[in-house]
Amino acid sequence: MTDKKLIDLVNITKSYDGDVILDDLNLYVKENEFLTLLGPSGCGKTTTLRIIGGFETPDTGKVIFEGKDITDLEPYERQVNTVFQKYALFPHMTVAENIAFGLKIKKKSKAYIDDKIAHALKLVNLDGYENRSPENLSGGQQQRVAIARAIVNEPKVLLLDEPLGALDLKLRQDMQYELIRLKNELGITFVYVTHDQEEALTMSDTIVVMNQGYIQQIGSPVDIYNEPENAFVADFIGESNIIGGTFVEDKLVKILGINFPCVDVGFGRNKPVDVVIRPEDVDLVKPSEGIITGTVTSLIFKGVHYEMEVMTNGYELLVHSTDFFPVGKEVGIRVHPFNVHIMNKPESEDEEAVVIDED
Amino acid sequence: MKTRKWLAYPYLVWMVGFIVVPLILIVYYGLTSAGGGITLDNIALISKPINRGALWLSLELSFISTIVCLVLAYPLALILRNLKIKSSSFVVLVFILPMWMNSLLRTLAWQNILENTGILNQILSFFNLPTLSIINTPSAIMIGMVYNFLPFMILPIYNSLVKISDDIVNAAKDLGANNFQTFIRVIWPLSFPGVVSGVIMVFVPSLTTFAISDILGGSKVLLIGNVIEQQFKIVNNWHTGSGLSLVLMVFILISMAILAKYDKNENKAGGQII
Structure with a gap:
């Protein structure tokens, strides 16, 4: 090229x-x-x-x-x-x-x-x-x-x-x-x-x-x-969890009622944002070691990994993991700050074209 | 589907009763004399000047009518294909609508138009233009043939043209062919089976017609169809009529064979007509 x-x-x-x-x-x-x-x-x-x-x-x-x-x-x-x-x-x-x-x-x-x-x-x-x-x-x-x-x-x-x-x-x-x-x-x-x-x-x-x-x-x-720029791209390319949240301050975003550390800066203070977390970036750990806890609600074996849904604070989080957690198990959830992607909420007409698949 | 075999029986009865048996009868009458002996005299009668002239005129008029129909129908079908509007099928309907009317009636209407004191000449004299004497000439018969059989040329060509996908046409242009080259190398060969169908469906009925030549030719112009009709209905000589019919069939078979050969050369992938 x-x-x-x-x-x-x-x-x-x-x-x-x-x-x-x-x-x-x-x-x-x-x-x-x-x-x-x-x-x-x-x-x-x-x-x-x-x-x-x-x-x-x-x-x-x-x-x-x-x-x-x-x-x-x-x-x-x-x-x-x-x-x-x-x-x-x-x-x-x-x-x-x-x-x-x-x-x-x-x-x-x-x-x-x-x-x-x-x-x-x-x-x-x-x-x-x-x-x-x-x-x-x-x-x-x-x-x-x-x-x-x-x-x-x-x-x-x-x-x-x-x-x-x-x-x-x-x-x-x-x-x-x-x-x-x-x-x-x-x-x-x-x-x-x-x-x-x-x-x-x-x-x-x-x-x-x-x-x-x-x-x-x-x-x-x-x-x-x-680094998807908006929820549409994040949703269209690969699987992802797109969660509405608030950008509290630089390197800190509040989603699911909890403050998560991230690496993004410059989105202002207490601004509504969309947050993308890829399913393979979610780490499932012991409940005591997680930033937040949740319960496994479904489990499907996909060959390379397990696909799980974890209910946490009213949100069903999609998780890809090679670790096995049975349905009903309480787990801790951690996400590396680098893997918490912040996106602006749609504002302009260009971005209003964004339609997110809600499920 | 062995159990459904009986469904084919009615067709078998039809084929034997209305196709095979009449054909055998024609061959029988054509190759025998009134006395019952086998003879080629009936067939040889085609060499009589009046019969030969009628056959030649029939071939000539059918050929010209077919060409005229093709020249009229192909551009129309092409335009309709390219229209790409929902109403194009409606336009096709309008063009084949005359087929829904009795063909004798339509031919009689042309008689009214072309007569020496007919509508056409009335219009011409109204504008002080010289009148035409078309009626009872081969030209009148040809006009009748073209008018009657044009829909049979439009339909198969239109059908073969709409089957050519836009992508194929676009691919030709994409590869550097201009509109003319695209037509010659892609559209024409792919529509050729439709052209062959149309040609057969215009040429064969034109060659065998006697109604159109009766009405628009008066008794002045004899086509081979009229000669055969007269043998059966007026002279009441089935042997001569059948013999001349066999000759006509041979000519139709030859023309279809020529077309089939062209079709094969032109379009290896196209459907076979005969």
Whole structure:
């Protein structure tokens, strides 16, 4: 990843039939970056991708590509290629003909095209599939063909619209690693759309969390996971306990009726805040050693850890722990100050878009 | 589903009674003489100038009508597909609505329009324009064919076009194809099965019609359908009528075979029509 801005979306607004899909969106993509647009359905992530691809025209705003305004260019005039969610392979062509499509349009020589097809098929592990019909391929294989068809054109940017959405879990995980490998081998920029937070965390250099047409947070996977800026991000990325509280003073927050030490400063005095505690950051100890006590109300074995719910001061705290505590057991609860994340309560319109899943 | 086999029996009865037996009868009459002996004379009658002329004119008019229907229907179907509004199916309905009316009635209406003192000429003379004498010419028959059979061209093409997903069209553009290239390389080949259906559904009834040529051609223009009709109804010679029918069937089979070959070349993945 370099620091050069490759794509710059400036003040993009888009609405359909009066429904605002994107409201004054500003976003840039750096060269060789793996950028993921992450959010629930209807958050505007796919529309953003389609605006970059040229399949949608923004109502207002500009799309800048390498310093040039490409807002009004047709898709076929742009140096980007797209991998569509449903693969969108041409059913009347073989695998090789599908891959050759863009190169034939560009009137490349036959030798060049054959060479490119062979190389691309090797890259996506589909050697020998040249003459197969796409209809006789599995979903994963079709997706690889779609990727091969896009990358032979040597685009500056590859746009991927939930490309793994239709695949089963195992295949999806394999493909995630393949996409990372591909990105490294090709050395091009990926803009990836998904609603799957795990996919986003695994592959991305940068994650853009979106909700209801607004960008909620932009950051590296580690930033997004460890320092969510608001309750929506915290709730959407991984599991979390989001607790309303009061910021008493620097490095001290009152939640569940008890003062917890934290590391955050600068939220004022006695200000209402949201507090995020990840389930794996809750330590269950003997009742006497805890900051607060509670009772285990449910216990599920998840393989790697136990998932427990602990009732404490009227709040059901989600806990992931490798230690076993039976239902009904009274436990002490401790959280390392570093793991108590403070977030501002929603104030501006941007943040009002936040909807928290209450359970 | 062995137990449900009996459900197919009515269709079997239908097929034997109304398809196989009549076909055998046509072949029987076509290949025998009034005396009962086997002969090819009935088939050879097609070489009589009047019959040959009627068959040639039928082929010509059917071919032109089919082309005209295709040229009218394809852009319309394409526009309807691209409309992307809920009312596009309503527009399709409007275009096929004439099919709900009796086809004889519609043809008679065209007679009224095209007559020498008909509506068209009344309008033309009202504006002091020279009148046209279209009625009882091959052109009148062709207009009747196009009007009657156009919906059969629109529907299959429209259906094949709406089945092409937007993503496929977008993928072509994404890969650098402009609108024309997208049409030639993706939309046309994928809609070709619909075109083949439409062509068959316009060409075959045009080739065999006698009602349209009766009404719009008067007795002045004879199509092969009229010749066959006359053999059965006026001359009362079933042998000649059947023999000429067999010739017509051969021509239909040949044209469908040509289309099927095109369909195969054009669209390996497309559905087979015949």
